[in-house]
Amino acid sequence: MASTLRAFAPSFNRSPSRAFSIKTQMDSFARNSDAHSSTSKPREPPITLQEWQGWGSTSPVPTMVTEIIEELKVLEKNIDAQMSFGGTGGKLQGYFKTLEDKKHRATYQALGSSEQKLQFFSARQIACRLLGSQDYLCQKCWLPFEDCMCSRVKHCSLWHGARFWLYMHPKDFLRQNNTGKLLLQVFGVEATTLCLYGISEHEEIMWNAFKSAGKSKVCCLYPNKNATSKGVQEAFTSELSTKLENPQQMTDGDGILNFILIDGTWSNSAAMFNRLKEQAISVWGEDIPCISLATGSSAMHKLRPQPSWDRTCTAAAAASLLFELQLVPKFSSVGLEKQGEALEDALEVLLEALTARRIRMGRSITRKVRHASSFC
Ligand SMILES: [Zn+2]
Numbered sequence: 001m002a003s004t005l006r007a008f009a010p011s012f013n014r015s016p017s018r019a020f021s022i023k024t025q026m027d028s029f030a031r032n033s034d035a036h037s038s039t040s041k042p043r044e045p046p047i048t049l050q051e052w053q054g055w056g057s058t059s060p061v062p063t064m065v066t067e068i069i070e071e072l073k074v075l076e077k078n079i080d081a082q083m084s085f086g087g088t089g090g091k092l093q094g095y096f097k098t099l100e101d102k103k104h105r106a107t108y109q110a111l112g113s114s115e116q117k118l119q120f121f122s123a124r125q126i127a128c129r130l131l132g133s134q135d136y137l138c139q140k141c142w143l144p145f146e147d148c149m150c151s152r153v154k155h156c157s158l159w160h161g162a163r164f165w166l167y168m169h170p171k172d173f174l175r176q177n178n179t180g181k182l183l184l185q186v187f188g189v190e191a192t193t194l195c196l197y198g199i200s201e202h203e204e205i206m207w208n209a210f211k212s213a214g215k216s217k218v219c220c221l222y223p224n225k226n227a228t229s230k231g232v233q234e235a236f237t238s239e240l241s242t243k244l245e246n247p248q249q250m251t252d253g254d255g256i257l258n259f260i261l262i263d264g265t266w267s268n269s270a271a272m273f274n275r276l277k278e279q280a281i282s283v284w285g286e287d288i289p290c291i292s293l294a295t296g297s298s299a300m301h302k303l304r305p306q307p308s309w310d311r312t313c314t315a316a317a318a319a320s321l322l323f324e325l326q327l328v329p330k331f332s333s334v335g336l337e338k339q340g341e342a343l344e345d346a347l348e349v350l351l352e353a354l355t356a357r358r359i360r361m362g363r364s365i366t367r368k369v370r371h372a373s374s375f376c
Helices: 049-054 063-078 094-110 114-133 181-187 200-213 232-236 266-284 299-303 314-326 336-360
Strands: 084-086 162-168 192-196 218-221 229-231 257-263 290-292
Touching: 063 094, 063 114, 084 114, 094 114, 162 181, 162 200, 162 314, 181 192, 181 314, 181 336, 192 200, 200 257, 200 266, 218 314, 229 232, 232 314, 257 266, 257 314, 314 336
Parallel strands: 162 192, 162 257, 218 257, 218 290, 229 290
Antiparallel strands: none
């Protein structure tokens, strides 16, 4: 692990390979009912700031994501084959996929460090998801336009003394059954910041905010009780809360509590948590403060391809956190229960929308096994 976030400098080979500059036809017909093609209209830049931020990020477009989208478009032009995506939107298909797979695997193998590999992996995942979701998914609810649920999701202001950091795995970005996005929808980007794992710009923004907030105002929601995590009651009636005597008078930048939610499947979450731990040690010389919940599992679990941590989806975990915080006397008057309920209501709306979609498409509404794949 690099000792500073600045050390995450990308330096992969950007030269389009001559081997792929062949003219050919591809069979890009849709393989299933979810398949669709990207538009081949020339775009400049490859992704605009407006489009990028429309998906829920408040950052500039990450440099490496822009570079990979540009590379994919160069490859598309060189082989005269249109990119097509299928499945959940971020998976390349057909002949283009075959060529692109070889190319990106060669790039990946040539990278020197695990840090560079992670950054390339994350940026490529995100680039594919962005391209596969253009003109297909609603930017707010991440569902196909015909299933957009936005009109049924109610906005609710989060208590100004708390902020969520949605630390999301790239494979969960723009996923229809992702529940972390509900925090962006319900509380807005003013109270929830999307931080994509392995995207250096995002992680830098998050850690800069944590550095200025101070370690006592940062905690990660950890799935299981262990030696380093505390229960909510224990954490907020002890040292973490010593400067929060009057929560209603808190203003921006003044003792705001930063809650990190790890938004990934079980297997991905372990690596994400380790990265947080390593960064906390490099910044503070100590482990990241953790809290764990006393409650919860969620109906959403049934629709997840893999169980999330503690069999609890991200939105349900955030709602449970708000309910448990409500029980801490000093937080009892800031409306956390209502805010947790708003999140649960949105979860219900998402579950209904996903169920209706699956029934309409003739699919099972229970979990289905997916094949693990390193790349989209
Ligand atoms: Zn929508």
